Amino acid sequence: MIYVVFVEPETPGNIGFLARTMKNFGLRDMVLINPCQLENDSYYKAMHAREIVSNRQEYSSLEEFIKINKIDFAVGTTGTAGGSYNIPRIAVTPENLAQNLNERGNIALIFGREGDGLTNQELELCDVVVSIPTHDVYPILNITHAAAIIFYELFKTEKDYPVEEIDEASVEEKQDLIRDMNEVLDHLDYPDHKKKNASTVFRRVMGRAFISGREAHTLKGVFRRIKERI
Amino acid sequence: MIYVVFVEPETPGNIGFLARTMKNFGLRDMVLINPCQLENDSYYKAMHAREIVSNRQEYSSLEEFIKINKIDFAVGTTGTAGGSYNIPRIAVTPENLAQNLNERGNIALIFGREGDGLTNQELELCDVVVSIPTHDVYPILNITHAAAIIFYELFKTEKDYPVEEIDEASVEEKQDLIRDMNEVLDHLDYPDHKKKNASTVFRRVMGRAFISGREAHTLKGVFRRIKERI
Numbered sequence: 499m500i501y502v503v504f505v506e507p508e509t510p511g512n513i514g515f516l517a518r519t520m521k522n523f524g525l526r527d528m529v530l531i532n533p534c535q536l537e538n539d540s541y542y543k544a545m546h547a548r549e550i551v552s553n554r555q556e557y558s559s560l561e562e563f564i565k566i567n568k569i570d571f572a573v574g575t576t577g578t579a580g581g582s583y584n585i586p587r588i589a590v591t592p593e594n595l596a597q598n599l600n601e602r603g604n605i606a607l608i609f610g611r612e613g614d615g616l617t618n619q620e621l622e623l624c625d626v627v628v629s630i631p632t633h634d635v636y637p638i639l640n641i642t643h644a645a646a647i648i649f650y651e652l653f654k655t656e657k658d659y660p661v662e663e664i665d666e667a668s669v670e671e672k673q674d675l676i677r678d679m680n681e682v683l684d685h686l687d688y689p690d691h692k693k694k695n696a697s698t699v700f701r702r703v704m705g706r707a708f709i710s711g712r713e714a715h716t717l718k719g720v721f722r723r724i725k726e727r728i
Numbered sequence: 729m730i731y732v733v734f735v736e737p738e739t740p741g742n743i744g745f746l747a748r749t750m751k752n753f754g755l756r757d758m759v760l761i762n763p764c765q766l767e768n769d770s771y772y773k774a775m776h777a778r779e780i781v782s783n784r785q786e787y788s789s790l791e792e793f794i795k796i797n798k799i800d801f802a803v804g805t806t807g808t809a810g811g812s813y814n815i816p817r818i819a820v821t822p823e824n825l826a827q828n829l830n831e832r833g834n835i836a837l838i839f840g841r842e843g844d845g846l847t848n849q850e851l852e853l854c855d856v857v858v859s860i861p862t863h864d865v866y867p868i869l870n871i872t873h874a875a876a877i878i879f880y881e882l883f884k885t886e887k888d889y890p891v892e893e894i895d896e897a898s899v900e901e902k903q904d905l906i907r908d909m910n911e912v913l914d915h916l917d918y919p920d921h922k923k924k925n926a927s928t929v930f931r932r933v934m935g936r937a938f939i940s941g942r943e944a945h946t947l948k949g950v951f952r953r954i955k956e957r958i
Contacts, residue, residue: 519873524863546866593884631884633754636776639876643749646873647880654823654861 500601500652501567502645503529503608505560505616510536512612513551514543515642521547523649528554529563529606560608560620570603570669574616574624575648577638589629592648596655603669607648612641622698671714676701678717682724730831730882731797732875733759733838735790735846740766742842743781744773745872751777753879758784759793759836790838790850800833800899804846804854805878807868819859822878826885833899837878842871852928901944906931908947912954 502520507513507530517528528550541548557563564572576589599605608624610616621627630639630647639647679700683693732750737743737760747758758780771778787793794802806819829835838854840846851857860869860877869877909930913923 515870515873518866518870521866522862522869522873524865545870546868630880632752633883635754636748636751638776639752640745640748640775643745643752643873643876646869647877650860650877653863 499527499604500525501527501529501563501569501604501606503531503560503563503606504533504641505531505608505620506611507533508612510534511539511543512642513540513554514545514547516609516645517544517547517550519642519646519649520550522646523653525649526550526553529567530554530556531560531563532556532558560623564606564623567606568604569606571600571626572606572608572624573599574608574621574627575610575644576615576621576627576629577632577644578615578629589627592628592630592651595626595628595648596651599652599655601656607645609641609645625701668711668714671711671718675714675717678722729757729834730755731757731759731793731799731834731836733761733790733793733836734763734871735761735838735850736841737763738842740764741769741773742872743770743784744775744777746839746875747774747777747780749872749876749879750780752876753883755879756780756783759797760784760786761790761793762786762788790853794836794853797836798834799836801830801856802836802838802854803829804838804851804857805840805874806845806851806857806859807862807874808845808859819857822858822860822881825856825858825878826881829882829885831886837875839871839875855931898941898944901941901948905944905947908952908955915955 502516502525504513504516507516513528513530513533513536520526520528533556536551541551544551555563557566563569573595608616608620610620616624628648630644632639676697680697683696686693688696732746732755734743734746737746743758743760743763743766750756750758763786766781771781774781785793787796793799803825838846838850840850846854858878860874862869906927910927913926916923918926
């Protein structure tokens with residue numbers, strides 16, 4: 499199941515544009531976090547996808563949505579993919595996401611405010627962050643145009659490889675590993691902010707790596723040994 | 729040089745959205761064919777790409793634009809890629825276009841009216857027609873979202889293969905071939921509408937095939953022989 503999440507939309511019409519684009523690529527489940535007041539334009543711009551706007555869910559925070567809907571894999575989006583100094587924003591391309599996304603489980607594709615995007619705090623809730631390659635002179639896409647490109651890549655890949663099954667690590671296996679890593683970090687006498695950074699990096703690498711079940715098993719063994727030693 | 733052509737835009741804001749998306753992917757040259765009256769929204773929606781709207785060219789017909797600007801390769805877009813019975817609308821994907829487009833010469837990426845797209849007559853002026861793979865339930869994208877996806881694919885490919893030079897047939901070689909083919913058709917006692925169809929098919933196949941210079945040379949020889957015989 500894929501949710502499309504729009505965090506604090508500011509312009510009613512954009513909700514409609516997003517709904518239309520969702521339907522163009524076979525997506526149906528819209529979630530709004532603390533949105534502006536919806537107006538006629540939210541339905542009008544949706545054209546033949548008005549039912550997506552009508553059937554939306556609303557939550558007051560991203561964290562609440564993720565918890566209540568048992569999201570297994572949260573995909574954040576950013577127009578300002580940082581350098582390596584800005585850890586929450588190291589990003590994969592839409593193509594990379596599409597080629598590796600495991601569509602089992604509950605997935606959330608999360609888009610931020612028109613003006614400011616997602617906050618660092620919100621990005622830290624994400625397992626992976628996607629950024630669209632753009633021209634340096636003007637890298638910031640309109641939010642619904644960015645969404646269209648990401649939906650398109652996901653849809654395209656789905657069509658190209660409709661039945662391919664890869665032996666990917668399950669969500670539980672990955673979360674297990676992340677927990678292991680955090681336990682290890684707890685024993686390393688790191689200052690809190692360094693520990694948090696390291697944990698974020700690890701979670702994000704797990705997200706980008708799309709590791710196999712076998713690899714997850716191997717890593718699990720490594721962590722067990724580390725934990726025994728420290 | 730790549731022109732982005734919007735034929736008879738009906739909504740002033742869409743001109744702005746198109747300009748913004750163009751700049752996001754490094755495109756600058758906007759052409760409007762017989763547009764609606766531009767309004768503040770045409771500039772406002774462009775955000776940091778207002779100069780693209782200001783610097784636009786306007787023409788009263790697509791044919792006039794193609795002639796005056798010596799367009800070598802015209803790319804049409806359609807949301808309703810027909811079956812093989814609808815010859816002008818057999819379409820390639822954006823990916824296929826991006827992988828094969830020869831960026832030398834004057835290229836036009838042509839988008840149609842919000843409501844009705846491009847007419848068959850306009851599509852017949854195009855060397856190739858692009859259509860975005862979408863979900864069957866609602867295949868019609870908003871025009872500027874469709875544009876964003878096509879620009880993105882072109883930009884992505886450019887980044888992936890920035891220096892690859894393929895021995896592709898020049899625009900002149902291709903036009904030569906098309907002329908040869910038309911001359912051959914003239915001698916085949918075809919009814920006019922069949923001749924026109926055949927010519928369109930040939931031109932479109934040339935467009936999709938992105939044939940090499942060597943292949944063009946070979947075909948030229950074939951046509952010469954055919955013309956000698958008939």
